Amino acid sequence: MPATALLMIIDGAIAILTAAMPELFKLTKGGTVSPEDQQARLDKINQLRTDAAFEGPEWIKSGS
């Protein structure tokens, strides 16, 4: 496989992962997670408590 194709694959994979999980690639300042970043994570957790997190066309099974 040519190097350019491999780079495209890795670029594409990283783009997907970055879009899906931005926190995975976020650096912390001085190795400490700020209160704001902690609150952001808590807000995400609380969003998952709502039914809206599992609504939308993407959550409808293919045969439905």
Place this chain on the structure above:
Amino acid sequence: MKVLKLSFALILAAVSVGLLANGCASLDPAGPYKGDAALYQADGAITSSYELVHAFVKWEQERRPALASTPEITYYADYCREHSKEWVRTALALRDAYATAPNGDPAALNQALAVLREAAAQAAKYLLAATAATAPVSP
């Protein structure tokens, strides 16, 4: 092909580590987690797994006609659609129990997080494989 497998392995390893620990940084005790790194990491595992599975089912739904030759992808996406809410809600309930009583047995929470991680890893595998399949194979 070996290089491709290696790149998959490296990326999946990064995902796994991210889902497992999501950073080893310390927490500012003034934040809402009050320095509880285990709870922060558990929440990171839950949200990251959800985000990845959500990206996967959305990706599958948008490309379903093009994925007709790989029905296992749609099958797994449907499996995620059927169970994701239950997986996340179970993890949240056990996470809340841990937050209330941090000295309790974390085994059930760890098991719930393992289920989420497995779903996310499988979703990542399909996403990365499809990315590779659409890459050019000749210079």
